[in-house]
Amino acid sequence: MRVRWIIAALSIWLLVPPSAGAQPGPRETPIERWIRMPPAERQRALAKLPPARRRLIQERIRQYLLLSPEERQALRQRYDRFSDLPPDRQDRARALFREFRALPDDRRHAMRRELQQLRLMSEADRQKRMASEDFRHRFSPSEKLMLQDLARVFNQTP
Numbered sequence: 001m002r003v004r005w006i007i008a009a010l011s012i013w014l015l016v017p018p019s020a021g022a023q024p025g026p027r028e029t030p031i032e033r034w035i036r037m038p039p040a041e042r043q044r045a046l047a048k049l050p051p052a053r054r055r056l057i058q059e060r061i062r063q064y065l066l067l068s069p070e071e072r073q074a075l076r077q078r079y080d081r082f083s084d085l086p087p088d089r090q091d092r093a094r095a096l097f098r099e100f101r102a103l104p105d106d107r108r109h110a111m112r113r114e115l116q117q118l119r120l121m122s123e124a125d126r127q128k129r130m131a132s133e134d135f136r137h138r139f140s141p142s143e144k145l146m147l148q149d150l151a152r153v154f155n156q157t158p
Contacts, residue, residue, distance in 0.1 A: 029079045031057075031064045085153070093153045096146055103143075111143060118151035126151055 034042060034057060046054045067075065082093065100108065114135075118126050129135055130148060139147065 027076075027080055027083055029064075029076060031060050032076075034061055035064065082153070089153065092149065096149055096153070099146055100150070107143065110138065111147060114139070115147055115150055118147060121151075 028036070034045075037045065046057065049057070064072070064075075082090065085093065100111065103111065118129065121129060126148075130144065135144070
């Protein structure tokens with residue numbers, strides 16, 4: 001469940017305009033900005049949005065509030081890492097998430113599990129894993145490329 005939420009939370013960045021990462025000082029995620037708004041202001045801002053987008057943001061707020069402090073911190077760190085990317089790499093990450101979300105459920109599930117593992121690996125270990133026989137048989141060439149790109153964008157190791 002938490003893994004599913006973390007991947008869904010990554011889609012928060014799809015709600016952020018491409019130029020939003022250029023702010024100095026500590027950054028907060030877009031969902032944190034919505035949560036920080038006074039309730040009346042939040043309701044006015046939500047009322048101006050199309051119904052589908054309003055529902056999406058309300059659901060993201062609800063899911064965010066269910067996260068533990070550690071999960072919120074991890075999400076904030078991934079957001080900071082994403083915001084530090086140059087605009088062309090942010091665009092690439094957004095495109096990858098759109099591709100990822102378009103996959104059938106069973107493939108998304110398999111790739112999500114693999115991505116979790118790849119993100120924790122060093123570049124050398126990741127390359128070794130991706131060259132393995134098991135990896136080559138489990139994923140199509142386009143899935144392999146998507147996993148490689150996603151792991152690089154959101155790698156947790158230096």
